[in-house]
Amino acid sequence: MRGAPESTRVWVEKIMGIPMSIHLISAGDQDAVATEGAIRACFDELHDVDGIFSTYRPDSDINRIRRGELSLADADPRVAFASAACERAAHATGGLFSGYREGWFDPTGWVKGWAVEEASRRHLAPLLTSAVAVGINAGGDLQLFTADGSDRRWHVGIADPHDRGRVLATLDIANGAVATSGTAERGHHILDPRTGAPATGVASATVVSDGLAQADVWATAAVVAGALDHSWIEASASRTGIVVDHEGAVTRWLGSTMIDVCAVSGTREV
Incomplete structure (x- = not known):
């Protein structure tokens, strides 16, 4: 080929x-x-x-x-x-x-x-x-x-939920799944099952996994967890992902390892 x-x-x-x-x-x-x-x-x-x-x-x-x-x-x-x-x-x-x-x-x-x-x-x-x-x-x-x-490789662009014309990151994938959930496009349609209230802290969450069923579940979970709760990442067994909060701060991880938290004004290693 x-x-x-x-x-x-x-x-x-x-x-x-x-x-x-x-x-x-x-x-x-x-x-x-x-x-x-x-x-x-x-x-x-x-x-x-x-x-x-x-x-x-x-x-x-x-x-x-x-x-x-x-x-x-x-x-x-x-x-x-x-x-x-x-x-x-x-x-x-x-x-x-x-x-x-x-x-x-x-x-x-x-x-x-x-x-x-x-x-x-x-x-x-x-x-x-x-x-x-x-x-x-x-x-x-x-x-x-x-x-x-x-x-x-498939070149997958992750859009900035606050500026749909801007790409936050590009992922190269041979085989796998990418799911994105959030409130930027459809509003606060995701409910927190623990309270019944809308999940409001995350503009978008993107999760990369082997299969879309897994990726979709954990993208939803990321929105509900909020931008400051990273405790779910290890359990997700995801490859990588990006969470963007409503202030524009970006959290990234690789496997179960946090890479960085990029605030609007700069980057902080964690």
């Missing part, structure tokens, strides 16, 4: 209320039928998950459970699976993450990352037998794959 000119194809659909785009990078001929089939299968699986877990569609399993029309035992088996996964995430984060919102079962904070990771591993990763790289962008959250033996 090295030396051949690369070409990029992009497919986009709106799923779960957000644009999801699949990016395929190749350096030669692709089996068009197999490629289109894999892309369609990935999108179809995500549409199917949305039909089960959407809080906006009245016929979803989640809303039918809320109305008392469907029991957890009689719902799609993936609902019970999500419930168990959310319980594990709540335990792992020390209560910083929850599958409930305002008293209702609402696993959407876990479902998107899990669904995108699972669908892309199942349908997109096999395309690497002939492609250089393939990845999916789900409203800014990424699951990325690169072929074995390729020196290509």
